[in-house]
Amino acid sequence: MTAEISMRGITKRFPGVLADDNVDFEVETGEIHALMGENGAGKSILMSQLAGVYQPDEGEIYVRGEKIAFSSPQGAIDAGIGMVFQSFKLFPSLTIAENVVFRSEPTKRGLIDRKSANERVREIADRYGLALDPTARVSSVPVGVLQRVEIVKALYREARVLILDEPTAVLTPQETENLFDVLRALKADGRTIILITHKLNEVMAISDRVTVLRDGRNVAQLVTADSSPEEITRHMTGRDVDLSTPPPALEPGEIVLDVHDVTVAEAGTNPTVQHASVQVRAGEVVGIAGVAGNGQVELAEAIIGMRPIASGSVTLQGNNLSRSSIAQRRDAGIAYVPEDRHGVGSAGTASAIDNLALGHHRTAPILQRRLLSRAAMVEHAQRLIKRFGVKIASPATAVGTLSGGNLQKVVVARELDYGSPLLIAEQPTRGVDVGAIESIHRELCEYRDGGGALLLISAELSEIMSLSSRILVMFEGRVTAEVAKEEATEALLGLYMAGHEPEPRHRPGALANGDAR
The missing domain is CATH 3.40.50.300 (P-loop containing nucleotide triphosphate hydrolases)
Known part of the structure; x- marks a missing residue:
């Protein structure tokens, strides 16, 4: 034949x-x-x-x-x-x-x-x-x-x-x-x-x-x-890969992120986010599930400052950031892995050295005596490339030439290396191979276990259920359900993602203070 x-x-x-x-x-x-x-x-x-x-x-x-x-x-x-x-x-x-x-x-x-x-x-x-x-x-x-x-x-x-x-x-x-x-x-x-x-x-x-x-x-x-x-x-x-459920987190600590009654309105359209409230504690992963286009991305962009909020508030460790600029929010302690790794998460024509230095260029050791240290930038890039297994000809290579998965590793590596109290991660393993998924999940769990607060937005329900302590469901711009890890199934989440009325115990806020496991 x-x-x-x-x-x-x-x-x-x-x-x-x-x-x-x-x-x-x-x-x-x-x-x-x-x-x-x-x-x-x-x-x-x-x-x-x-x-x-x-x-x-x-x-x-x-x-x-x-x-x-x-x-x-x-x-x-x-x-x-x-x-x-x-x-x-x-x-x-x-x-x-x-x-x-x-x-x-x-x-x-x-x-x-x-x-x-x-x-x-x-x-x-x-x-x-x-x-x-x-x-x-x-x-x-x-x-x-x-x-x-x-x-x-x-x-x-x-x-x-x-x-x-x-x-x-x-x-x-x-x-x-x-x-x-x-x-x-x-x-x-x-x-x-x-x-x-x-x-x-x-x-x-x-x-x-x-x-x-x-x-x-x-x-x-x-x-x-x-x-x-x-x-x-x-x-x-060339090896065995373990994608089993990671070990449970420690008991969550104090509230790091408090999004209260936030509405995001686009000019001439219905609000893309309506009266959404989300809390994430230190040492906790909160997942947001929803069919694409139901406000998850807009909510994340409102938290980081890429979209103005029409009403409500965004508070980080007690500091109200509702009217702060993106730079001010980043300085306050928000790291962000965006859904769009090409247009938002990286500068394609710039090298891995420069992309991995973004944000870090404001502090030592990269910033020395008010000048950028090229040697420190190269050392910083080499360390992260090795840690995350980025396949690249050299740190000086433009990231726009990388495969989608390797570019994703660059973005995730840079954001995790900030050590910020809050990490917003949208689709952190999209287009990434199974070995890299294992590595990124391990890094996210280490971030959580080190006291970081992680807000995870993913189209992969298996990822949401594996990593999250609590799962919020968004439908038509609203947070409509809240499900503990132990109760979450793809069938149940799928029903709520399609707009079904949640059971009383799954209504937002039903889990006492976010500490139900």
Whole structure:
């Protein structure tokens, strides 16, 4: 049987980095094939060569038995290969249909036929259960819909092979299930799916076979049904990884963060956060669960000062910060891992040295006699890179060139190193491999056990339930439920996330002073 895709001896080098080292990779027609590996293992680079973004330094690519060399992404598209990247490549000001047909627009009498474009996009979306409004502006739809737009864009160009790079990194559990239904429908239609992911549960649920890369080399090809998460993890990391529930925290101490009756209002819209109250104590992890778009991000940004609050108060260790600037709040003791590691959490064109020094540049040892010590900055960066296992050519490398997971490690490392009394962490392990998840969870628990107060916002319910002492649920901008760790299940949290009325013991404030365990 001729393979749909066969990559043989693929080698790709960048300055100081051997990204792919003589890799063989083969995918059969009509299968869902998972490509796994740690951050920086060479997965995205390998698939970017298949998609024509990069050209291999050595090796050959065959599509349905025919040797092909792509000089550009258009060549891959012409061969029926479409790739959906982690960072969506869409025009916010255009409609969904306009984005889908861009540069391949249907015409009528020499003009773009918008009606035909809308009908064609709706037809493709409906065929695979992708539920899209072709006339909606991309800027107005949630991130889960953007994922569907990218898939329809590839299908519109008649892609037979669809490469999805970390497709569930920005999706809620419900959206992930919807995506899997779509992938199964595409498979049934004879399409071939290549799934780049770090999530073992998803690989076991959706894939037919798995290829594992480690340090740029192909180290395993497995039939999913004959394998296990533990075996895949060992191939990825070269060791056993323990993601079991961390040991319980000590009894929480004094209140560190007190958010009281906060409302965040956007001009001309309904409030994104309505009368929300949250308390986090020293030595405690409080998790916030909710479907994306229900006010979690806006609440975090109001606490750090990125959004003004219309009413209510934010207090840190007894100090009212409601009208303080972001810099003043940071100086008062708030560390922040933002959801957007690219746009908010880092400066992509700056080096790891500079990114890891941000915030620390105001104090010794980096600040010496009112001047920055470059030697101290380099030493600081080297220490954190080693501690968090960041895969990078050198500390002087621009962080914008890193894989998403390694960039996440840089942001988490910098924020944890402040030793601030409060850490707000949004999606701290998004796009991070299983070994790094274990490491970041361990660091977060050490922060907690050292007396830190952690407000955790995550789309991964397993992460929320594993790390949190108490879990708050947000729905339509309100904190609607509060559940102790011992009672939390995905089914229960899912009900409350969907807007179900909580039982009396799960109503906000029902846990006495936040000390119910």
